[in-house]
Amino acid sequence: MNSPTIFDELDQAIDQMMAEPETARPSVRPAGELGDLLDVAFDLRHLPRPDFKMRLKTELEWQSWSPAAGTALKTPQTQRPLTPKALAEEAGIMPSLSGNSYGIYQVRRVNFAASVLLHAAAVAVIVGLGVMMQNHSKDGVQTGPTVTLLARYQPVVPMSKKAGGGGGENSKLSASFGGPPKTSMQQLTPPVVVRPKEESKIMAEPTAVADLKLSASPQVGDQLSKLMAPSAGTSSGGGVGSGSGGGYGTGRGDGNGSDNGVGIGGSGSITKPKILYSPEPEFSEEARKLKRQGVVVMTVLVGVDGRIHDAQITRSPGMGLDEKALETVKLWKFEPARTSNGTPVAVHASIEVNFRLY
């Protein structure tokens, strides 16, 4: 066992040797084993860096693959690789074709050719699959239905730029919470919140003026109201809302909305609900077997949470397609409609789901 002293002496002698120029031998050579080990240590001062040996080997391999490129990889002084930019400048356009590249590593021409072939094969496979799918579709296999948001949300003004407004029954409370009334192009009776206990035997249906077939709510009221106690509103006119007239909303008139006039909808200050997530419904088994296609139209209530809370079919080709459409549409997610101040509001909209065979 060597004593720790020998380890220390050797290390001190090596430290001293390392402090001197590389070519200088130690001025004093210790005798015995220590001297022998220092001779070895002196030679080790010239030990090459392992990474240099590997790097040079790689450079030579490049040179051997393409002698011209190998020359280009050297600078006259140091023969070290040029920067990628300088290499690209020397290599010219598409240097890979001649075995060079824009990167640090040289490109083997064989590898480049193999890469081109592989890419060509991949493109051919993709094109082939596309053609196969197209041919397959022509054999009667249907793709998914198309869906369209008809953007008929409430209130909109297709007939008049001026919307109708709501009235009220001179109540102390503003209009209570509820849904829209039935709509009709000709109003006989304005919407009511509280029906009279004794109704006429020849009772006209309370409606607001609109050409939309909206799903009437059993409890008519203001969709934005937080009041639950039944109230038609603080104004007069017999409608529902804070304006005047037999309509539904905050303005004056017989329509639905927040402005004045006769018509449907509001002032245009409510944004359209946007579809965020709309999975496509599947074909019903019956329609698939019969290879029937058609369009399902439904009226939906898009809530402030962006979900569909109420959906009613207004047109259907049958064969279970309406059920499939309803099931799926309830999964849809919307960015809710918003007022001009950004408050989300519930709106009605029509949705068209087109089941089509290709």
Added chain:
Amino acid sequence: MNAVANVSNGTDERLLIEAAQHDPSRFAELYENNFNRVYAFVARRVQNREEAEDVTAEVFHQALSKLGQFQWRGVPFVAWLLRIAANAMADRWQRESRNQEVPVDSLEDAGTDQQVERSAMLFQLVDHLPADQRLVILRRFVEQKSLREISQELGRTEGAIKQLQFRALQTLRSKVRSNHE
């Protein structure tokens, strides 16, 4: 044993050279066989590691590009490489206006230099040391780190590193001796 004669069997080397002349990718074997000798030869004659690397790289690049001109005349391949190295160093020194011209004639038989051969053998033996000993030798002599720095890097005590250094040098000395005997 003569250092150059010890390089390899002359016939094998001739076959290797001829193979590399026909297929440059075979030059890698010649490189592996002669790298340590060329580097040791150059490193003893230049000022620093960077210059040694530059000259060594120049030697092998030139050798590969001029391999077709090499004619086998019974002289070991390394002698040709060392002659290229001597010329490269002479050119370099002349360019740098140093008054340190190397007498090229005296370098013609540089391949027989016992010191070069010994250093080349030592470099090769380092690759066969146990991993921890090799790591300490590389950190100490290539990167020129102190034992304290090495111990911190490897997470071992300074005494353990000191011992590894001692053992590594002992191993190298005994193998160099046995190879020379």
